[in-house]
Amino acid sequence: MHGIVLDGVFAQDPYPLYARLRREAPVTQATTATGTPVWLVTRYEDARTALADPRLAKDAHRLRAMLEARGNPRTLDESLMAHMLNSDPPDHTRLRRLVGKAFTARRVEALRPSIERISASLLDRIDPTSEVDLISAYAFPLPITVICALLGIPDADHDSFRSWSNTIVTNSETEEFQIASAGLVNYLTEQIERKRREPGDDMFSALVTARDDGDQLSEEELLAMVFLLLVAGHETTVNLVANGVWSLLRHPDQMARLRGDLGLLPNAVEEFLRFESPVNVATFRFTSEPVRIGDVEIPEGEIVMVSLGSGNRDGDRFPDPDQLDIDRGLGGHLAFGHGIHYCLGAPLARLEAEIAFRDLLTRFDRIELVDEELEWRNSQLMRGLVQLPLRLTPAVVDVA
Numbered sequence: 001m002h003g004i005v006l007d008g009v010f011a012q013d014p015y016p017l018y019a020r021l022r023r024e025a026p027v028t029q030a031t032t033a034t035g036t037p038v039w040l041v042t043r044y045e046d047a048r049t050a051l052a053d054p055r056l057a058k059d060a061h062r063l064r065a066m067l068e069a070r071g072n073p074r075t076l077d078e079s080l081m082a083h084m085l086n087s088d089p090p091d092h093t094r095l096r097r098l099v100g101k102a103f104t105a106r107r108v109e110a111l112r113p114s115i116e117r118i119s120a121s122l123l124d125r126i127d128p129t130s131e132v133d134l135i136s137a138y139a140f141p142l143p144i145t146v147i148c149a150l151l152g153i154p155d156a157d158h159d160s161f162r163s164w165s166n167t168i169v170t171n172s173e174t175e176e177f178q179i180a181s182a183g184l185v186n187y188l189t190e191q192i193e194r195k196r197r198e199p200g201d202d203m204f205s206a207l208v209t210a211r212d213d214g215d216q217l218s219e220e221e222l223l224a225m226v227f228l229l230l231v232a233g234h235e236t237t238v239n240l241v242a243n244g245v246w247s248l249l250r251h252p253d254q255m256a257r258l259r260g261d262l263g264l265l266p267n268a269v270e271e272f273l274r275f276e277s278p279v280n281v282a283t284f285r286f287t288s289e290p291v292r293i294g295d296v297e298i299p300e301g302e303i304v305m306v307s308l309g310s311g312n313r314d315g316d317r318f319p320d321p322d323q324l325d326i327d328r329g330l331g332g333h334l335a336f337g338h339g340i341h342y343c344l345g346a347p348l349a350r351l352e353a354e355i356a357f358r359d360l361l362t363r364f365d366r367i368e369l370v371d372e373e374l375e376w377r378n379s380q381l382m383r384g385l386v387q388l389p390l391r392l393t394p395a396v397v398d399v400a
């Protein structure tokens, strides 16, 4: 066990520890909440360099063997693991190229009217005469419904799809998780057959039929890809919306500034991503040979955890880093990662967030916190609130 333990206190507020580590031990050994020894990287420059270093590998089979050797139990069915976030080149290059053919900028932009409709219908259902938990009423259902639209999941199947995926993203390592992932695998297998027979104009059909020089995704790769899109695109976007609202509530001057000029929204979204990064640490990497980061040489075969949340609060890169500033000239934050695994869904996440903040700020003249003391999820990977109870005052509509 190493001196630094990333426990529940860390999950509630990682920033004091990050600030100390960036100052005193920017590359250090630590123990995760589940007891796994890792090397933690906290400075911006080191984090960015590490994310792009091919000697920090991700291959799922080797990583799993290393985790098991360190006493971590198996959690996920092998068939759902064969995705690009778990692969190194050349597999990664091939998978990303095939998926890139289906996940085009045109397809993302074409989703705009659907996202606007989904957002409006969720907000229509909110009763502003009582307290509202923004997460369960809006931030959570929004991205999953958008993913259903992206993948062309038929309306009649939305409820079961949503229930499996909600269980999968919230209850890892439980029996319910196993049942839900088996349900989802069966369902997706049927859908693959259906999309092969009758392809639609959706991304799932495009993935089923995507080809590259005669190459295409195998059935297992397709399953794992859709599973990755679900998990990577769901939990993260929930946190972007809720963390952003929470950050504005804690900085009323910034809320007023944004309300006064919604043209600042794209920049504000980048600042929300930097300030309360939805993904706290990048997924595990391991050293395929000894790797020097800063002044520290990490031996071969060690697990490395790169902190995006810490890099994004590094004062050497972002002046006055603990201040939310939606006018900050941004660029280069690490919230979507960096290097070959840079988030594939970043354009979709940005579009969803812009629509969400525009809708919330124009529909409600006042947004207020019911409780100042909020609880963060007990997660090392994700930075997200458990609930965000709000009082919402609707904008007065001029009917004259």
Ligand code: HEM
Pocket (backbone or CB within 6 Å): 084, 085, 086, 096, 147, 228, 229, 230, 232, 233, 234, 236, 237, 240, 277, 278, 279, 282, 283, 284, 308, 334, 335, 336, 337, 338, 340, 341, 342, 343, 344, 345, 346, 348, 349
């Ligand atoms: C605010 C929302 C989001 C955030 C903060 C986010 C963050 C990230 C980060 C940090 C990574 C890299 C992880 C690593 O290197 O260990 C990543 C990868 C990925 N994300 Fe996102 N993501 C978001 C939304 C989405 C959405 C909406 C989708 C798709 C529907 C998506 C799909 C992916 C995929 C497929 C990868 C793997 C790319 C690869 O391995 O080449 N993400 N994301």
